[in-house]
Amino acid sequence: VxxxxxxxxxxxxTRETKILRREKNSQWQPGSGLFFxxxxxxxKLLISQGGQRRGSFELGVKYVLLDFKQGNATDLDLKSxxxxxxxxxxxxxxxxxxxxxxxxxxxxxxxxxxSAHRNSGLVPEIWxxxxxxxxxKAAVSAHYQCTRNGEVIYWESSTRDFMAFSIAGRxxxxxxxxxxxxx
Numbered sequence: 001v002x003x004x005x006x007x008x009x010x011x012x013x014t015r016e017t018k019i020l021r022r023e024k025n026s027q028w029q030p031g032s033g034l035f036f037x038x039x040x041x042x043x044k045l046l047i048s049q050g051g052q053r054r055g056s057f058e059l060g061v062k063y064v065l066l067d068f069k070q071g072n073a074t075d076l077d078l079k080s081x082x083x084x085x086x087x088x089x090x091x092x093x094x095x096x097x098x099x100x101x102x103x104x105x106x107x108x109x110x111x112x113x114x115s116a117h118r119n120s121g122l123v124p125e126i127w128x129x130x131x132x133x134x135x136x137k138a139a140v141s142a143h144y145q146c147t148r149n150g151e152v153i154y155w156e157s158s159t160r161d162f163m164a165f166s167i168a169g170r171x172x173x174x175x176x177x178x179x180x181x182x183x
Contacts, residue, residue, distance in 0.1 A: 007035045007047065009068050020066065020073055029054055035064070042097025043069040063092075065099050081135060083108060087127060095147035100167065101129040102152060104144050126154055128167055138165040138172075145178070153178060 005028075007021040025033050032051025039046045045068060050061035063076040078089045082103065088111030091104040105125050124142040129135050138152045141163075145153040151164040153175060162178035165171070 003030050005033050005035060005049070007064065007066070007073065009071075018071065020068075020071055021064075027054060028052065028060075029057070038063070038092065039094040041094050043067050044094060044097055044099050046092070046094040046101070047073075065101075067099075078103075078129070081129070082127065085127070085135060085137075087125065090124065091144075093144075093147075095152075099131040100147070102138075102144065102147060103127045103129070104142060126152060126165075128152060128165075130167065136167070136170065138167070139163065151175075 003025040005021075005023050005025055006019055008017055008019040010017050027033060029052040032053075033049055034051065035047050035049050037045055038048045045066040047064040047066055048061055049064065050059065052058070053060045061079070063078050065074045065076055066072075078092065078101070082089050082105060086108055087103070087105040088108055089103050090106050090111070093102040094100075095102050103126070105127055107122060110122060123140050125140050126138040126144055127135055128138050139154050141154045141156060143155045143157060145155065145162070147153065147167075150167050152167065153162060153164055155162045155178075162175040164173050164175040166173075
């Protein structure tokens with residue numbers, strides 16, 4: 001028995017399999033470290049790889065951003081990247097075909113204790129990872145709605161106003177074209 005993890009594509013028309021990554025399983029317990037499709041947009045896929053680690057038996061997760069048309073895969077260390085900003089990755093969304101990622105994050109302290117954010121009064125933050133690898137704080141809000149035309153749409157619970165954060169321009173505006181939240 002060979003403990004090898006494979007990441008590849010299968011073309012339904014040509015019936016051809018293309019292996020994009022083949023790795024001997026040295027980081028994960030046997031049977032762990034499998035690849036799973038997290039989300040897709042266009043030719044981009046966000047792939048998660050996780051399970052129980054060898055040695056420590058801790059649970060772990062890694063991410064790969066795959067462009068299946070071009071056949072290239074980029075390893076992402078999202079948890080470490082966001083930890084540099086004091087954030088835990090939380091909910092992750094692939095929001096466009098360019099590979100932009102969005103996170104509804106908690107602080108590192110809050111992520112260790114699931115009840116901490118309810119008792120602390122702290123509000124999650126919305127962060128964006130651009131295709132070039134830059135991380136940008138988009139908003140202090142837990143109420144992400146969608147990403148449309150390069151803008152992160154969310155609402156503020158105190159005013160119930162929808163807001164739009166431009167990823168390229170790094171500016172925020174009121175977005176009255178969206179309905180009032182909760183109505």
